């Protein structure tokens with residue numbers, strides 16, 4: 001479970017590190033880069049405060065800890081958004097448009113799987129940012145089709161467009177390969193190949209793959225200049241930026257600092273990249289001075305402890321069947 005703790009804290013620390021820089025331009029960050037945890041002065045938040053990314057990831061994790069139930073997952077999103085559950089300061093912040101609309105639709109009485117929007121404009125990173133727990137939960141779902149259905153349904157609670165589904169799958173496959181102990185390059189090649197093979201065979205997804213073709217030639221992608229990487233909230237940009245940060249650096253610290261200093265959607269890019277770096281380098285690679293100021297560690301620990309109990313139970317059930 002140590003690798004999962006690394007992934008979770010890697011994600012949360014990346015988010016918190018990025019909050020003060022969100023929407024800053026890359027040019028401004030080049031002059032005064034983020035180098036450590038800082039307060040988000042404009043928002044009146046102390047250093048180490050995490051945002052919607054961590055909140056929604058924790059909603060997903062705690063819900064999965066109680067079993068796969070999309071209505072329950074949406075209730076948690078609703079409670080986060082309206083009552084500040086899973087937040088440090090008791091108030092949600094940073095929610096994206098598509099997620100907000102889905103939560104409103106749910107509040108009006110629609111069932112969870114009918115709430116996500118599926119227009120091309122609904123491809124922000126709001127589903128990608130909460131996928132991390134699935135990478136660990138799906139280890140205990142042996143059936144491949146069932147796994148894919150869970151990824152797509154989980155994404156569709158807010159983001160039902162096929163492009164978002166593919167981004168979530170690539171990220172989950174990559175986390176799973178790193179979790180399984182694969183080397184960095186091999187993990188990416190496996191994840192990307194697997195996603196392309198799977199989606200190429202599905203007519204309704206096939207055309208969407210073109211948006212991810214930059215990742216197919218991994219070496220060329222990694223060799224890109226930072227001017228060729230966009231860190232916007234568009235799901236393809238966020239996924240690419242996070243992968244680029246992870247593959248162009250050699251430590252947790254360098255990876256998330258690079259992500260934050262790309263600017264724009266810095267907290268989400270750093271959270272997603274931080275999840276990858278955390279699972280790969282381990283929790284001990286996260287600078288202790290950042291861990292010390294991370295807010296709400298009690299909330300995070302409570303949620304992952306519950307999630308671990310679920311995973312252990314699932315592992316035991318699987319062992320029994322085998």
Ligand SMILES: [Mg+2]
Nearest residue numbers: 051052053094
């Ligand atoms: Mg955020």
